[in-house]
Amino acid sequence: MEENKFDYKQFIGFALIALIAVFWFNTTKPTEEEAAAEAEKAKTEQVNSQTTVANKVAEQEATLDLTDSTQVANYKNKLGAFGYNADKVSAEEVTTLENQLLSLKISNKGGQIVEAQVKGQMVKGNFEPLVTYDSLPVYLVKDGNASFGLNLTTADNRVINTKDLAFEPTFTENGDSKVLSMKLKVAPNKFLEYRYEMKDDYMIDFTVRSQGLNGVINGSQPINMEWKLKSFRHAKSVTYENRYTDLHYEYDEGKDSYLGQGTDEEKINDVTWLGYKQHFFSSILLTDQAFKTATISTENIVDSEMPEKDVEFLKNFSTTVPLELQGGELNYTMDLYHGPTDYDVLTAYDRNLDEIVPLGWGIFGWINRYFLIPLFGLLSAMLPAGIAIIVMTILVRLLLSPITYKSYLSQAKMKVIRPEINEINQKYKDDAMKKQQETMKLYSKAGVSPMAGCIPALMQIPVFYALFMFFPSAFELRQKSFLWAEDLSSYDTIVQLPFNIPVYGDHISLFPILASVAIFFYMRMTTGQQMAAQQPAQEGMPDMSKMMKYMMYFSPLMMLFFFNNYASGLSLYYFVSNLITIGIMLVIKNYIIDEDKIHAQIEENKKKPKKQNRFQRKMQEMMEQAEAQKKANTNRK
Known part of the structure; x- marks a missing residue:
């Protein structure tokens, strides 16, 4: 039997292979920027996938026949726990919250505002109605131009969007305060709630919270709040109004900015309010707990070749905000403003909202x-x-x-x-x-x-x-x-x-x-x-x-x-x-x-002796030196 001996050639070969492997791993390892980009891409693909699934659920809901028990059962099965009230999804009801200044209609489908009319304003203690250039009521939300909902994943990996589901309304009134609770239930005492409270004001209290959904919502997947609005035309000049229609926001503890006039998208951090300004009217979402991130976009949809009389909408606004669970539950205290872009009105809220009004920067403002x-x-x-x-x-x-x-x-x-x-x-x-x-x-x-x-x-x-x-x-x-x-x-x-x-x-x-x-x-x-x-x-x-x-x-x-x-x-x-x-x-x-x-x-x-200041003396000396230098150069020649 031949004795095994140390083969130094084999050792060198293995060593070279190991060195090549280490070199290849380090040279092909992605940089921090590349890794972050890949993570963002994967996140975006995941969100898009969720949106696609949610859209399919919405399409099924649109064709749902409540008299067909098989269809209803299949639809409930698609939604899992959130199918608790699925048999009420097509029986759309609207609850009205109204005061002297503002009228809101809120649908049980999605629990969202489906109509927002700015009725008027107080001038010198008197109420004055507000109308458009052609004497029609001023609507900021109407006929499906806006949507609000949460895109989330359940614990059993079902993807839903709350804007398509049936909420149960409960209306209460206490003095000058009107409260509407819209609950998306998964059980009698387990729900996602949108709470609207209106007083005699353009600003309403808006709360998004959940109860008993710990273990129902998959906290490891993104919960995206999506708010979209297509802005109506309200003024005679489309060009003029569109110039002053844009998306404003406050971020980083008091700083404010806005997106440009064209089609634009931006990701921002530490956001405290977002405003869709339609020149003289605005829809603003404010939050007490700053959103860590938000993706906002604006799209100009005015066709310059279209006659102004045919223009109905100016811009598309969109916001996507990832929400965070606290102890497995959602709890966000916010406010919603639908009203005039009036400097005095906005300043009175003491929330830096007057920055929506373009007064100019620095000394001009x-x-x-x-x-x-x-x-x-x-x-x-x-x-x-x-x-x-x-x-x-x-x-x-x-x-x-x-x-x-x-x-x-x-x-x-x-x-x-x-x-x-x-x-x-x-x-x-x-x-x-x-x-x-x-x-x-x-x-x-x-x-x-x-x-x-x-x-x-x-x-x-x-x-x-x-x-x-x-x-x-x-x-x-x-x-x-x-x-x-x-x-x-x-x-x-x-x-x-x-x-x-x-x-x-x-x-x-x-x-x-x-x-x-x-x-x-x-x-x-x-x-x-x-x-x-x-x-x-x-x-x-x-x-x-x-x-x-x-x-x-x-x-x-x-x-x-x-x-x-x-x-x-x-x-x-x-x-x-x-x-x-x-x-x-x-x-x-x-x-x-x-x-x-x-x-x-x-x-x-x-006639008076003129005393020169320091600058004048310096200039005079420089000019005299230049003249002397010029004469010296001339004499040399």
Whole structure:
């Protein structure tokens, strides 16, 4: 018998195989990002699978014949424990919760809201009904445009969606509080409950909880709350309303954001409320216990080629939120809001809901919140909406008149010293550095700054932009008429065109025309003054006077086209604002500013020793050094 000996070649072979195996395992092992992506993909496939099964159950329910005991038995078997009330699924009943402001109809099928009507609002202590642009009731939910349900898996791996199942309603009333309990039972004392409590408000208390379902629901599988809504059209201008229809949300302890105007999807964390805003109306879901994650999406469904009169819906909104069991049970305390996108109404809830109203970021939002909204609220409480806009415009222009004065005074000073600037330009036309030095010296001696006219104009921009954001968002303007404008929150129409002009629209609005004419005359005045003060164009530099002439015609034309579909209240503001500005400038020019006195003052300033500040001294030194360097280079040559 041959003795077994150590074979070092065999050992080396096994060692190499082991090294290759270790190398292959480490190089093919997925990264953390890849592993996370695979896990998310598997989760999505699982959810899609659940949705497919749930849809099949819904299809069977739709064709269920309650008189056929075999069909009912098979259907109950499909649902397992949740088939307890399956024989009532087709006997749909609706319970109404109603107060002065809001009417909700809640179906026993799915226990969900199938109709939400915003009936009216309180104005100055009086109730005012709310209607659409064509005088119909304002519905946020109606005729199957919305759905709400939980997609879950039972302990025996049956996939169901609660929006298709029969809930038992129980209605109670206690004073001004109306409570509707909708229970999806698996046994007499075991159920999933939706609890709605309405008071005299747009906001209702909404609770999702379960009792005795520990062991009935499979806690290892996702429980997804799904909320979908297709937004109705409520306003005359589809384009305008769609621009302000979007999905807002609050996350990460107070931060807020929204999805863009197009088709978009996003996954967000630590969500405390979600709002489907339909311009002047909103549907908002709030939660006391923040949702850890939520997948939200919005889809624009407006067909630009479809005539506006045929448009019924604007956007599709969708939210999917994974819910968590606590001790094997569900328990989420939430709120539902169906009502106006009114800044004052939303602010009163102290839940940061006013962020749904687009007032602008930073200083623009600050001006709106603490100045324009309180001012307009005060004026509109005493005056009709159109008159309130005019009075507010007058007050704003008077407030900004010192800035207008400063700007005009600076232009007048520049106009007075322009002959001297022309002399400098002619004298040093071949020496740009020297020309700049002498020009700066003249400015310093005369006490004139070319930037003094720009800074006042820049200071007015925050106010103008804040007003631009305020008017499209002011709920107080909705369906308020003035002169020929039937609704200051929408465009006015004096001629309805039989065709559509791209960008402009299928109608002619008068307020934008008046605003464009006022802007033209305003720019004609300011352009003439600026051109008189403008330095001659230097070689190689653009001629600013020509650019100003182009702007004088381009700006009114842009106003005419761009604002034809905007709120007539905004066009009214620009019309009145420019008229007032023209008047202020005429007063300043003819009664306040005297160019002879300005010239005499400039001459006096020249005689006085001018003390330069640190920046001016530094600039002077740099220019002198550059001039000396230039001379040195010339001498070397």
